[in-house]
Amino acid sequence: MANRVSTKKRKWPKVLGIILLALFIGAGAYAYSIYTSLTKAVDTMHQPIDREKSDKRDEEVVLEKKVPFSILMLGVDEREGDRGRSDTMIVLTVNPNLNSVKMLSIPRDTRTEIIGNGTTDKINHAYAFGGVEMSLDTVENLLDIPIDYYMQINMEGFSDIVDTVGGVTVQNDLDFTYEGVHFPEGEVTLNGERALKYSRMRYEDPRGDFGRQQRQRQIIQAVIKKGASLSSLTKYDEVFEALGNNVKTNLVFSEMVDIQKNYKEAAKNMEQLTVSGTGTKIDSIYYLVLSDEEKQRIQTELKNHLELQ
Template sequence: MRATEKKKKRRWLRVTGIVLVLLLFGIGAYAFSVYKSLTNAVETMHQPIDRTKSDKRAEQVSLTNKQPFSVLMLGVDQRKGDKGRSDTIIVLAVNPNNKSVEMLSIPRDTRTEIVGHGTVDKINHAYAFGNEEMSMNTVENFLDIPIDYYVKVNMEGFKDIVDAVGGITVNNDIDFTQDGYRFSKGQVTLDGKKALAFTRMRHEDPRGDFGRQLRQREIIQGVLREGASLSSLAKYQSIFSALGNNVRTNLTFDQIKDIQKNYRAAANNVQQMSIKGNGAMINHIYYYIVPDAEKQRIQKELKAQLELK
């Protein structure tokens, strides 16, 4: 090989090497930026409560050891000067062994004991009386299972989360109009404002609050799908910002990492549960009454999912 050719080859290898180094540096810087933004968002989201472990567990659940766990999701219409009520109450029972999540929506008008308040009232009033801690204790008592963690979402700001992931697509099973938007039956693509309207409709739905719960679950699953997609990597700053502004949880950053690492397969198999009861007027107030036999059925299924004796 002539000296000129060798020189050109060395120059090409040098240029290629520099480009590779720059690419690796760029990828490393991007990864660090994503990691830093995520940790900042989780620190903002983290809101510990004075509740070290559930009374329904002998020992605190271990995410590192891949034990089944539960999460209480609270959707709160939180406006300025009003902390609101938890109009959306969803329990997730996550089991990594059978790779599934059972999702139960509890109607907000469900009549039950408000633990720590000494009253029998609508279950969504627990948050108004005693924030996340009273909500967790009340749902625990109602379902007779441990509630290990909570995630609270400000529904007024939920539209920001939907917009941050670039909008979502859901399956709508009923034609209706809400807040000036028309939602046709079938697949519907929603931005943040439409998603909020989609979750709030219940008066046009013959199923009442149950139809509303179904739409709420569609929204949650739509956000999870879009948030997990590769296209969302380019939107990470707006996603983390929206989460930090509108979500609070007692999960720590390390616990969230454990869930992502040890429970990922379960998230692909979400099974929706329903709770049956009847509406009734008591002292001129509407309540949703769940019979004892129905409560026992739900409790048994959730205990099996959480592998409780």
């Protein structure tokens, strides 16, 4: 059965990573200048997608009406000359009526049908085959729920964001060395380069991809906490520029404001979900295979949370 970790142990600040931007708007004398930089960054971050309305939702989501919604977070490792793969895939369902958020991490090796490509493969390959659109369609098919929004974070450039906030401190629960850098167990302070290496290691971790996902969430959480602090306001231009260069989303500014206004209480009650599967080699390639019962369990839980049942 999937493990569930309460928000008290692994707290995800606010509802979405990008909502930290809205925290800067009311910052006293800085307000107008910050607002200008914020809207510029949001314009850069905004990337609409060419995708038909999901057939898994009857009506369009209207955030002003406090409708439960979902978002897919993609941590993409894009390098020069390589489109990359979405090594981190996290689905958030947000219900303002229950004031709760459910966060599901999908292992990168999950074997599933790649919608639009006519193949069955690792789910993280959907991004390499068809970008955000194919990733959204594939996740929708696997979970049998509508995915309303997406947020893509370029992990290669994420080091820039870490550096602009002056580095981050995380609590490391595994002593390991990766690409020549030693990360001792306990409190670790990281600059951008070290944070990127810290978030990439998985083969030395007995938890495999689950451990790496946890470290990536640690880095993102630490950046948001540091970026939202008053001391960071002195260089908000750099923070917003780094976000604009490395985060893409189909959310527009008005929707971000609606989420901050109507959904922020939900973030105080967050439950993390994981899926259980069987590691299997097919044609010498490793996959995580989910049983029909496990898929049904996750689908039902997320549908209920989105009030689709």
